[in-house]
Amino acid sequence: MKKKLPPVSEISVLVLALVVAGGVYLAAHLPKHVSLVPTTTLVALAAIGVLVNLYLLSQIKGFDWEKFFLVAKWTLLAYGLIAGALEYIFIKDGTKGSVLTLMSATLVIFALNLPIHFGFTVARYSDKVS
Amino acid sequence: MAHDVITEKPKEFKIVPTSAIPLVAIVYIGLIIAIATNRLWALDFFHVVGGACWTAIDLFLGFVIGPIIGTMSIPARVEFSKKFMPKMVLLMPTLVIATLAGGWQLARHEGFILSSDKHHPWVVASMIVVGVMAIIALGFLEPANLGVLFELKKERPNGEVIAKLMKRFLYTAGLTGAMQVATLIIMTRIATL
Numbered sequence: 150m151k152k153k154l155p156p157v158s159e160i161s162v163l164v165l166a167l168v169v170a171g172g173v174y175l176a177a178h179l180p181k182h183v184s185l186v187p188t189t190t191l192v193a194l195a196a197i198g199v200l201v202n203l204y205l206l207s208q209i210k211g212f213d214w215e216k217f218f219l220v221a222k223w224t225l226l227a228y229g230l231i232a233g234a235l236e237y238i239f240i241k242d243g244t245k246g247s248v249l250t251l252m253s254a255t256l257v258i259f260a261l262n263l264p265i266h267f268g269f270t271v272a273r274y275s276d277k278v279s
Numbered sequence: 280m281a282h283d284v285i286t287e288k289p290k291e292f293k294i295v296p297t298s299a300i301p302l303v304a305i306v307y308i309g310l311i312i313a314i315a316t317n318r319l320w321a322l323d324f325f326h327v328v329g330g331a332c333w334t335a336i337d338l339f340l341g342f343v344i345g346p347i348i349g350t351m352s353i354p355a356r357v358e359f360s361k362k363f364m365p366k367m368v369l370l371m372p373t374l375v376i377a378t379l380a381g382g383w384q385l386a387r388h389e390g391f392i393l394s395s396d397k398h399h400p401w402v403v404a405s406m407i408v409v410g411v412m413a414i415i416a417l418g419f420l421e422p423a424n425l426g427v428l429f430e431l432k433k434e435r436p437n438g439e440v441i442a443k444l445m446k447r448f449l450y451t452a453g454l455t456g457a458m459q460v461a462t463l464i465i466m467t468r469i470a471t472l
Contacts, residue, residue: 162418169410176383177403179392220425223295231376234307238314238380242387263417270422271429274440 154273155205161266164198167191168259175248188251195258202265213275221268228263232256292361294428295368303373310377314384322388325381330466333374334459341456345449353438356445357431364428375416379409391469398469405465412455412462420455423448 171191175183206212239252313321348356382405383392391398423444430436430444 158422162414165418166414169413173403173406173410176392176406178394216429220429227372230307231372234311234376234380237311238383241314242384266418267422267425270426274426274430274437276433 154209154269157202157205157269158266158273160198160202160205161262161269164195164202164258164262165266167195167198168255168262171195172252172255175251185247185251188255192251192254192258195262196254199258199262199265202262206265206269213272216275217268217272219268220271221264224264224267225260228260232260292365292431294365294425294432296365299366299369303369306373306377310380314380317384317388319385319388322381322385325377326385329374329377329381330462333371333378334462336371336374337452337456337459339456341449341453345453345456348445348449353442357436357438357441360427360441360445361431364424367424368428371416371421375413398472401465401469401472405462405469408458408461408465412458415451415455415458420448420451423451 168191171188174191175185175188236253236256239249244252309321310325313325348359351359386392386398386402389398390396391402393399396402426444427441427448430440
């Protein structure tokens with residue numbers, strides 16, 4: 150019987166929702182100057198979620214890390230490229246200062262969260278998980 | 280349970296169809312050129328063509344293919360999945376990024392993202408719908424797709440795991456298909472305002 154794994158997937162989906170909500174809130178108010186507090190809060194919570202997930206992952210014993218990293222590295226490459234393309238669009242559109250910093254942080258969290266989520270989802274069904 | 284394990288050794292297949300990567304690269308390069316040059320036709324092309332394909336695939340998968348797969352036997356689902364799922368790994372993210380990046384630049388080019396513009400409420404509505412679809416697609420659909428593919432790669436794939444993940448894949452595809460109807464309403468409204 151497989152052991153119960155920590156809620157890494159659930160936290161990843163929550164992180165994704167926080168990042169998307171922050172991005173939509175900011176994008177919906179452009180080019181007006183809008184309070185960055187709501188988006189900063191959402192992005193900070195998302196960052197905490199990623200850190201919690203990394204901690205939870207580090208506590209798992211007998212996990213198929215080979216499969217996890219195989220999926221995670223290719224996901225990081227793919228979504229890193231997508232995040233890079235989005236960053237290029239923001240810079241090209243003249244986004245700068247604290248808004249650009251916030252958008253960049255959002256993209257970094259987005260690109261780091263998905264490899265954890267995809268890698269964990271695949272590795273949890275591995276036969277090597279004891 | 281013994282009957283949940285598919286005993287026949289699966290045929291080799293690629294999780295990521297590498298032969299299609301050059302095509303994906305062409306789309307990405309074209310998209311970057313369209314954004315860099317900010318040409319209306321090119322932006323419109325990527326947004327409309329990408330969006331039309333994305334919407335049509337989601338609707339077809341959610342309402343036509345999905346219910347059919349739901350009635351198929353596990354071995355038949357496995358056979359279908361091995362040929363179908365790898366294509367989705369490259370196709371869907373490419374269509375989504377072309378639609379969204381092209382759409383954002385198009386809205387900016389036309390001034391639709393300005394809060395003073397009459398189209399703005401509809402553009403925000405589309406962002407919300409796309410945001411929810413992104414959460415569903417990246418949070419549930421894509422991991423389920425990968426999970427099925429890796430399970431099929433095993434020496435002895437577990438039918439129970441495949442059935443569970445396929446069910447998740449099809450439900451979420453149906454959900455995004457339903458949300459695409461909202462996208463169609465919003466987009467046709469924007470075009471006719």
